[in-house]
């Protein structure tokens with residue numbers, strides 16, 4: 243089955259895909275704990291950015307990031323990381339700062355991976371960041387989507403939760419993107435701690451319900467559609483130890499009915515047996531039909547952070563290149579699974595590896 247994505251032709255567009263969102267410096271204590279670490283490994287990560295980094299690094303697409311950084315040494319380090327991933331940095335808005343972060347800062351998160359019975363733990367330090375202060379006027383969206391041309395915009399609920407201004411910026415970016423025929427995907431990515439200071443669950447639903455009206459491809463995880471859009475899922479146990487697939491199918495159909503603008507709706511389905519062993523699969527709705535991905539029961543995980551983003555990345559690649567929702571959900575699930583076998587927020591997988599996993603390749607040594 244094919245879904246007509248109505249993509250702008252590549253020849254008309256400078257970029258295949260751009261993301262809008264915050265990118266933070268991640269400090270990772272490796273196998274240890276944040277609370278006792280003496281050294282950290284540095285990565286860059288951001289729910290929205292991770293998607294387009296994968297689209298370039300793994301899938302070879304031409305991508306750029308829309309974000310803002312405080313113009314200091316940490317901002318320059320972030321730029322260097324992004325460039326190592328091959329993502330274009332020319333659309334970054336550099337904001338003046340005062341040397342101590344009172345005017346604006348770059349976001350940092352300390353995130354440990356968890357192991358077995360010990361879950362992953364994150365502790366972020368991201369108030370007053372340059373991107374949380376950015377307003378729609380800080381970006382020339384008509385230039386980006388009109389003059390330069392972009393085939394796909396990916397943004398999400400982490401960015402929308404940063405501030406009142408970021409909610410407005412998301413809506414402005416999406417509306418302008420749509421004006422020029424850019425396809426918009428949005429990952430709900432609910433983070434309760436981020437909404438708590440700006441109105442909690444109620445505000446999260448108000449903002450996400452407004453944004454949803456403009457989205458073509460809506461993405462979430464087991465909990466996001468309920469938390470962000472208020473859809474109930476029947477038959478799940480309270481701790482999401484087992485997921486009722488029929489309940490998800492019903493919910494996805496209802497979401498598609500409520501928002502007739504959705505071309506595709508996709509959700510990852512993860513049950514956490516331990517921090518290191520998860521059952522992993524995904525589901526995708528298009529044109530009234532539902533497609534389940536291949537299942538990855540008992541998937542062994544090194545670092546779960548960014549698994550959902552790499553799912554989104556594979557899904558977008560599949561939709562852009564095949565317009566086949568079944569292939570797309572399988573690209574997503576395989577890329578997400580592989581991303582969780584390596585440290586850091588973004589994937590280190592190659593397209594051949596993703597396609598190998600989709601086709602059932604095993605993990606025998608290759609040399």
Ligand SMILES: O=C(O)C(=O)C[C@H](O)[C@H](O)CO
Pocket residue numbers: 264266286287288289290292351400547548549550551587
């Ligand atoms: O936690 C966040 O807000 C981030 O954006 C950092 C990570 O890269 C993200 O959580 C992965 O989805």
